[in-house]
Amino acid sequence: MKYIELLNKILSDTLKMPIEMVEKIGLNDDLSMYGLTSLDYINLITDIEENYCIEILDSDLNKTYLNTKKLIISIIEKYNQDSALQSKRKDAWNIMGDKFWKIGRITAKPDNEDIGSFLKDIRAGEQCLIVGASTMYLIKEAVNRNIKVTVADFSEVMINELKNELGDSCEYIIWDVLDNPPEILCRKFKYVLSDRLVNRFTYFEAIKMLENSMLLLDSGGELRYSIKLGYYKMDYNLIEYGKENNCLDEFYTRETNTFDFTKTIDFLNQCIMEHGNIDRKTLLKWYAGRGVESRFEKLDIEKLVSLSGGDLLETITYSSDSSSKIFVICEYKKCVE
Numbered sequence: 001m002k003y004i005e006l007l008n009k010i011l012s013d014t015l016k017m018p019i020e021m022v023e024k025i026g027l028n029d030d031l032s033m034y035g036l037t038s039l040d041y042i043n044l045i046t047d048i049e050e051n052y053c054i055e056i057l058d059s060d061l062n063k064t065y066l067n068t069k070k071l072i073i074s075i076i077e078k079y080n081q082d083s084a085l086q087s088k089r090k091d092a093w094n095i096m097g098d099k100f101w102k103i104g105r106i107t108a109k110p111d112n113e114d115i116g117s118f119l120k121d122i123r124a125g126e127q128c129l130i131v132g133a134s135t136m137y138l139i140k141e142a143v144n145r146n147i148k149v150t151v152a153d154f155s156e157v158m159i160n161e162l163k164n165e166l167g168d169s170c171e172y173i174i175w176d177v178l179d180n181p182p183e184i185l186c187r188k189f190k191y192v193l194s195d196r197l198v199n200r201f202t203y204f205e206a207i208k209m210l211e212n213s214m215l216l217l218d219s220g221g222e223l224r225y226s227i228k229l230g231y232y233k234m235d236y237n238l239i240e241y242g243k244e245n246n247c248l249d250e251f252y253t254r255e256t257n258t259f260d261f262t263k264t265i266d267f268l269n270q271c272i273m274e275h276g277n278i279d280r281k282t283l284l285k286w287y288a289g290r291g292v293e294s295r296f297e298k299l300d301i302e303k304l305v306s307l308s309g310g311d312l313l314e315t316i317t318y319s320s321d322s323s324s325k326i327f328v329i330c331e332y333k334k335c336v337e
Contacts, residue, residue, distance in 0.1 A: 002249050003073045006051060011069075014044045027070040027255055028303065036067065048072065054079035064207060064307060073255050074203040077292065081202075085291045086178065088262075089200075090154050092289025093134075098161035099278050101136040106276035110195060110226075113319040115141050117326055118193055118224055122147055129185065129216055131177050131194040133158035136165060138195055143169045150189070152177070177209050185216050192216050194225045196324065203256050203294045203304070210308035214331050223310070223329040230323050231257075231295055237271035238264060257295040261287050298325075305329055 012019045015035050025034060036044070045066070049055055056075060066072050101109075110118070115138050122128060124146035130139050133153035139162070142149045149170035153159050159172050175182060177197070192213050198206050213223050231239075238259065242248030251263035261268070265288050275283055296304075298315075305312050310329040318324040 003052075003076055003253060004069070004255050007048075007069060007072060007076075010044065010047045010051060014040050014047065025069065027073075028068050028299065031067050031069075041067075048076065052076050052080070063211070064204075070203065070256060073253065074258075074294075077202055077253060077256065077258055078204045081292055085262075086154075086176065088289045089291050090176075092286050092291075093153075093155040094157040095282060095289065096134075096278075096286050097157050098136075098165065099282060100134045100158075101165075104276040104278045105134075105137070109137050110318065111320040114226075114324075114326075117316045117318075118195070118226070119145060119147070122191055126191065127189045127218070128191040128193065129189045131192065131213070132197045133162040133172075135193075135195040136162060138193065139170065140166065142193075150185075152185070177212055178205055179212070181212055181215050187216070187218055189216050190218055190221045192221070192223050192225075194223075196226050196228050198225055198227045198296070200290060200293055202258055202292050203296075203300070206294070206296075206304050207307050210304060210310060210329070214309055217331060221330065222313070224326055225329065226318070226324055226326045227296055227301060228321070228324045229297055229301075232273075234271060234273040235259065235295065237273070241267055241271055257297075258292060259295075260292045261290050262292070264288070301327055 008019060008022045011017070011025070011031070012022045015022065015031070017034065025031070045056065045061065054076065056079065060075060064071065066075060118138055119142055122142070122145070126147055127150070128142060128147045129150045129152060130142065131152050133151055133155065139149060139151055143166065150173060151159070151162060151170055152173050152175045154174065154176035156174055159174055163172060173185070175185070198209060201209055210223070217223070239248065239252065242250070242252060251260045252258070264271070268284055268287055269280075272280070272283055272287060302312060305327070310331060312327060312329055314328040316326040316328070318326070
């Protein structure tokens with residue numbers, strides 16, 4: 001409840017509505033339906049900045065209209081994060097390296113049917129970008145099908161160790177999907193794939209990831225992004241620990257289903273789950289370094305796709321894990337016939 005109580009008070013003042021009524025407004029409800037005007041919106045942003053001691057960049061305000069409680073809380077979370085978070089994430093994956101696919105994904109890799117769903121109807125010679133060097137099994141099968149594969153990752157270690165595995169069978173580029181894509185990648189690819197990478201980001205970061213991914217698509221291209229819906233098993237362990245020790249609000253935001261792993265270091269060892277045969281020391285450093293992550297439901301993904309300018313074409317359920325689904329997305333303007 002670390003954000004919502006104050007936000008409800010701010011909205012009560014802005015909307016001139018009793019606090020009891022504001023508390024009943026849903027997290028995804030459009031605030032304009034409750035009387036939020038353009039002038040109110042300007043005042044609301046000012047009040048949020050003053051009360052939460054943040055300064056929201058115009059670039060964020062111009063791209064995303066903060067018209068729901070969930071979007072407002074997600075941007076507050078963004079500006080309250082450690083400014084060095086992304087560097088720490090990179091360090092975490094550098095520590096993990098090829099352990100992830102060599103001994104870690106024994107218990108978490110997509111099976112052949114799931115990989116087939118990712119690559120369905122992609123013809124030999126077509127341009128395909130796969131975001132995330134950790135998805136080695138998917139990359140390897142795409143290469144085996146003679147698809148022209150480019151792999152992007154923000155970790156130089158992950159890229160180099162994937163090169164050691166696959167050689168020059170595909171192209172490689174070091175790029176953080178949260179950054180604007182380099183010109184060399186824009187409008188180049190018929191397909192852009194990613195296996196549960198969205199689960200490594202916050203709600204607001206996921207919007208940025210999808211927006212940047214749209215810029216990579218050639219005319220009529222598709223994003224195929226798999227996402228695990230709901231919680232991971234370790235999430236339940238953390239929530240239970242937080243409730244039992246009266247510290248849940250210190251690392252978990254219920255309104256956006258967001259975990260801050262940097263705040264769990266003191267007790268992470270008691271909650272961590274095994275990941276294949278990766279040693280516990282590496283796992284602890286990896287989880288702590290991953291920083292802040294949100295968990296998503298299908299409604300969240302539909303909203304994120306819309307906010308990023310996309311259109312959801314199809315949803316495919318993993319055969320190996322019914323909570324993981326591949327969302328097939330294209331740019332909205334490209335989808336209208």
